[in-house]
Structures are given as structure tokens and as C-alpha cells.
Amino acid sequence: MPLLPLVGAELEIPLLDGRLVRHANFDGAASAPSLTAVAEQVTAALPWYASVHRGSGYSSQVSTALYERARRDVGQFVGARSDDVTIFVRNTTDAVNLLASAVPGRVLTLDVEHHANLLPWDRSPGGHEIVQARPTVGGTLAALEGVLSARPIALLAITGASNVTGESLPLPAIVELAHRYGCRVFVDGAQLLAHRRLSLEASGVDYVAFSGHKLYAPFGSGALVGRRDWLDVSEPHLAGGGAVRQVTTGSVEWTTAPARHEAGTPNLIGATALATAAAELSALPEDAWREHENRLHRRLAEGVAALPGIDVARVWSDSAAPIGVVTFRLAGTDPALLAAFLAAEHGVSVRDGRFCAHPLLDRLGWGEGAVRASIGVGTTEEDVDRLLAGLTAWVTGDRAGRYELVDGVWIVLDDPRPVPAGLGLDALAAALSPCS
Template sequence: MSRPLLSVVGADVDVPLLDGRRVRHVNLDHAASAPALESVAQRVTAALPYYASVHRGAGYASQVSTSLYEDARATVGAFVGARAHDVTVLVRHTTDALNLLASAVPGRVLVLDLEHHANLLPWRDAAGGVETLATAPTVAQTLERLEAALVAGGHALVAVTGASNVTGEALPLDAVVATAHAHGARVVVDGAQLLAHRRFSLAGTGADYVAFSGHKLYAPFGSGALVGRRDWLDTAPPYLAGGGAVRRVTATDVTWADAPARHEAGTPNLLGAVALAAAADALAALDGAEAQQHEQALVEDLVGGLSAVPGVRVARLWPDSAARVGVVTFALEGTDPGLLAAYLAAEHGVSVRDGRFCAHPLLDSLGWGAGAVRASVGLASSAADVRRLLDGVRAWVAGDVQGDYVQDGGTWAVRDDRRPAPFGLALAPTAAAPCAV
């Protein structure tokens, strides 16, 4: 199946190439930030006239805004199969959610070294510290290694990705949850890469928490969520101290509210919550089997096409892993990943990601410490998008290169790039991102 399953804002945007042509922009960087769904933009536009204070006003607009916010909370919780006793805390993104949980976990955390930095670094400040396990060569061996660590005891929480942001692979969640629970540990799932591609349910998997970002779910308006068991979150120190998180304040004392208010001090991101709920509605309405079939066809085309190019290697964690989500990372022998990404953008109109993807330990363990290129597809991607990328990689290998590319501050760019930019801007290389170096 080659047609997009969802309509996104910007699907018809064209971009200038170095040869003077303009072509439709091909966005194969969904794993970083997915474009906004048209339905998300429409709902945000509809909510804007009623934008007002949430939880703090008696006026009509404020009442509408409060209802929008709390309805969004309920929709987001339902989207991930929240149980009756679970709580949904609205935050900024996955990183925010996992830092919040790290402040609440009452013991030691167990995590694998394959994780995104957002699911590695926060646990280092957890009350009980963290144990980081090296990933084994197979899924079966990795599960055995995880169980052996849990048998040793002393872990309150296992933190696991729902899908790797480097390879799109994952451990079977049912096995991880069963093993962790058998040894008295809870499980948090980093759903950042998973939820845009697969259905997930806390109730169905038995997982205790899930963290995710709106900007990965076609809702790039600065909202995310931590959803899961209430008890730790009700007793944890407030994530932010301020208005809205309290029941009572005196000159010398404070009585904090329970979650979610306990961790949502300040004026909440109403439009972000509305956007996240709209995206959840759109994704929940899709036929899950059709969406997975669409994505798998694109991934197979990507992997097959790239593997046929001389000098290309495609990253893989485990030979026995299940079907990956729409994330494919590759390297071309003798070519700097940043240079190839800059070329694909400037001469083929294709956006990909290059670097180490905020997963330095994983890239090091794969032997790809110098970085790689990542192409990631989504529900708005098509077979034509994949063909454009493959044509571009083959053109590079064939030496069909027009631009003069230079490194500036660690980032590759076209020397004296004169392509026009919107809004009166001038194109300029950006500083190298911390995850790219």
C-alpha cells in the first residue's frame, strides 16, 4: 500500500533544489518530529477563540478552556488504555515525563543501554540509583540478562523502550512486564517511538506507566503525558512548585494536591493538550492492521533498497526481533552521514536525520560511534517518498553531485547556499546538535 493514511499540514509544500527546480518536500524524519495532522490543526484553530485561563476563571471562555483541558486528559488516558485507578499527568514531552517519574520512583531502576538518553539519564538521579545492562546479541539472551538482574533483587522499576529510535526494534513487552512483576518491579514504557506506529494499552500489557510526546504523534504543540499508577505520583515531591499544585499555603507551610495537579503547577498548555487529544482521536480511529501493513511495506522497501546499494549497512539490534516500526538507520561506507543528509536535502528534497540520535551508548555498541543516517516513515508517508530517498542515495554513489559542501561548526551545508527561504529568512547552517556529536 503506497498511499498516505492520514493528511498532514505541509504535505504539498515544495522546496528549492540547487539546480533551480522545486520539488515536493519528502519528510522522512518522523522519528524526530512528525508533521501536524490536518485534524489537529483544525481542532487547535477551533479552540483558539475560547483560549483562557484553565482551572482559574468563572468566565465562559475559562469554563470552556477548563473543559477542553480535562476532556483532553481523559482522551489521552483512554488512548493508552489507562485503568480506572491510573492518573494522566500532562507534561511537555517524553523527557519531561520520565524525569517526573524519576523523581517519584522509591527505589533502584533497571534499564538497558539501548535506550534514548531520555530513558537513560533521568534515572541516574533517582533515589535508588540505576543499574544499566548491556544489550545482548539476541532478544532471547537480552531477556535472560534482564531476568538475571531482577533475580538479584532490589529493583523498583524497569524502564524499557517501546521501540528503539535507532533501529525501530523492541523487546516483547509482555515478557518484560511478566518478568519484572514476578520479581516485584514495576515497568515504565518509553512510548515516544511506539505510539505513532502501534496500538498500546496499559491495561492490555499490564505495564505500570507509559510516557510519550505529542510531537511524535502528529501534534507538535508542546505537550506529552505520563500515564500510570497513582500511588508513587501522589506521594512524590511536586515536580514544579507553584500555583495550581497546592491545596493550602501559609507563610510557613504548604499542603500539596494529589496527582495530576501536584505535578502541573503554573498555567497549563491548553492548546498542546487539545492537539494531543486530537491526534489520539485520529490515531485511534485508524484500522490498526491496515496501518501496520502500510508501514511494513514502506520499511521493507527501504531496507531492501538500501541493502542493494554497494557500501550501505542497515543497523539491526537482534536477528530474532519482531517486525520493527518505521525507523531505518544506515551508514554508507566512506561517506560522512551529515554530508549525505545535507546532499539528500539540497539536491533531492529529502529530509532525514543524521548523527547519533541521542543514543550514544547504543551507537557505540553497534560500532557506529561516528554516527549514521536515519530515515523514518509515518502514516503520511508513501512509496514515492521511499523511492526518492533511494534514488538520492544511488545518485550519490554514482557521483551525481552538484553542490560544494563544507562543514561549519560540525554541520555540513552548501557553500554559499542561495536557495530562497520563506519568511524573508536566509538559509544558514545550524550548530551541531548535542546528540549529533
């Protein structure tokens, strides 16, 4: 049984053989569907939508109250300290770029990071240094300490959970190590927070960023939460209305965070959605949440490992149990072709490619890519079994469709599946060759 109801949980999709099956979605690590509660709250808020912070009308006052309550609830979701600041952004990438401009010194990362936690730091005024992760957790921590002890580092930016393997380094050890050398810790929580809880106050982590679209709130909002001193004085993330105290034709006086970095009309609906998802996930009994995911992850990982010719990605030989992500490759098979087959003939959605983590995939020797299956609050045992059945069918050669690589994309030749009705796509059917 799913832990929480999702929009589209009973969506039926067509297969090549003409059957309709319930969609088995294992691509939540990229973008998760909306929680039903999130969609309901958005629907309830829409009639009241108006300007935030700038209107005296009743609906504007309601909208402002909704926005600031969302800020409070999102901060509580990650255990923000009383003097922390919560800034609404578009997504994790946006948050990291914001913080990168505010760090008053050098930034240190590992090579296992998502591009969103690698590329923005190159813009940091103090520079950016990348350390290669070692095969063990202890070796990796020692490599980080070697840099931290050798020269001043302002910020250690680390993934809360790898989007490729689901693994993580022990946060208590990371925080203790960094703080010992006067370095702050930023956690990329994009993957972690859809699977595990994090408290800034309890853990000592200084900053965390996350995206609504991975947290079952796909309405274009994310958040950066953490210590306010750097953010109160750094260059505003965007120049514009709402970020200022006073403007003349020759000067500007900027306000402090969070408004300093939220210029323009805020995404009220996105903030409301994110706060609602945070409340729903916070209300889950932690033991039930962890047991649900661990049980399904174990079922999937063991089933995949039992198939001939399949390797499962791993960064550290001694890491703790990962979150619900299993990434694998099948010898002699293009990951994109396997993903197309699973979708067309088994109604299973997975991710294929290099997952915006090219340095990690290259170091693992998986530069040609892999397949990633991610488990979430809506995943069921039947979903896992259907994915394993699809992989078994591929391995045994039980395939019905004919596939061709066109412009770098695998398509089904003579695909009989119809274009979905009611989405205004009928006129485009001829152009959508995979679905025409």
C-alpha cells in the same frame, strides 16, 4: 497514498538545480508535522482560550472542559486503567524526569535507550543500574532476569521501540518477567505510539510516557500515564500555583496527582492537540495502519540493503519486525554530508548523527554516527523511491553541488536556494549562509 492528511504535505522546496519538488520528509522520528485535524482543532479552540481551573467566566469554563476532556482522551489512547492518572507534561523527557523523582527504589534500564530514558534515572533516590543488551532477545531477557532475581528493583524502564533501529523487546515477556519479581514496568512510548497501539490495561504495563511532537501534535505537550500511588505522594514536579491545597508563609499542603505535578498555567492548546492526534490515530484501522507501514518499510529496507557499501543498524538478530525506522551508514561517507546532499539535491529530509543514543551507537561500533529515515502516516511510495534514488545518485557519484564543512556543519557553497517567503527571515538571509 498517505494514511492521514498532514499540514505541509504538499509543501514544495527548492533544489540546487532550480526545480521545486514536494518535500519528502523522513525525519518524523525526531519531530513529526502536524496532522491537519490537529491544526483545525487548535484553530477552533483558540478563540475560547482562557484560564484553566481558575476562572468563572464562560470561556474559562470551556477551556477547563477542553483540558479535562483532553486528559480523558489521552488516557483512553493508551488504555489507561480506571485508577490510573494522566499527567500532562512538556514531552517524554519531562515525563521521565517526573517519574524518576517518584520511584521508591532502584531503576533498571538497558544500554539501548534514548538519553531521555537513561539520564533522568540517575536522579532516582534508589539509584540506577544499566544492563548491556545481548545480541539476541532471549539473551537480553536472561540478562534482565539475572539482575531482577539478584536484588530488589522497583522499576524496569524499557523502550517501546528503539529510536535508532525501530526494534523492540516483546512486551508480554517483559511485563511477566518484571512482575514476577515485584518490579513495575515503564515504557518509553515516544517512538512506539506513532506506529503501534499500546494498552496499559491489556498489557499490564504500569507507566507510559510520550510526546506530542512525535505524535503529529507539535504544540509542546506530552503525557505520563500510569499508576497513581507513587505520583500521589512524591515531591511535586514543579512548586507553584495549582499544585497545592493550602499555603501559609511557613507551610504548604500539596494536592494529589495530576494537579500535584502540573503547577502553573497548563498548556491547553498542547493538551488539545495531543488529544486530537490520539483520537485520529485511534480511529485508524489497525490492519491498514500496520500494512501501510510494513509495506513502505520493506520497500525502503530492501532498497537500502541492495546498495553497495551500506550497513543497516540492528540490535537483536532475532527481534520481530521493527516499526518504520531504517538507520544505516555508508562506508567512507560522513552521515551529515550525505544528509545535506539528499536535502539539497533531492528534496529529502533524513536525520544524521547519534540520535541521543550514544551508548548504543558506540556499542554497535557506529560512534561516528549514521543516517536515519523514518516512515509515518504521511509517507508515500514516491517518497521512498526518491530517497532510494538519492542514495543511488550519491553512490554512483551523480552530484551537482559543492559542499564544505563549516563549524561542524556541511553547507552548500554558492547555494542558490532562496529563503522562504512570509516567515520574516528575509532580513536574516545574509546570515543564513546555507540558504543565502
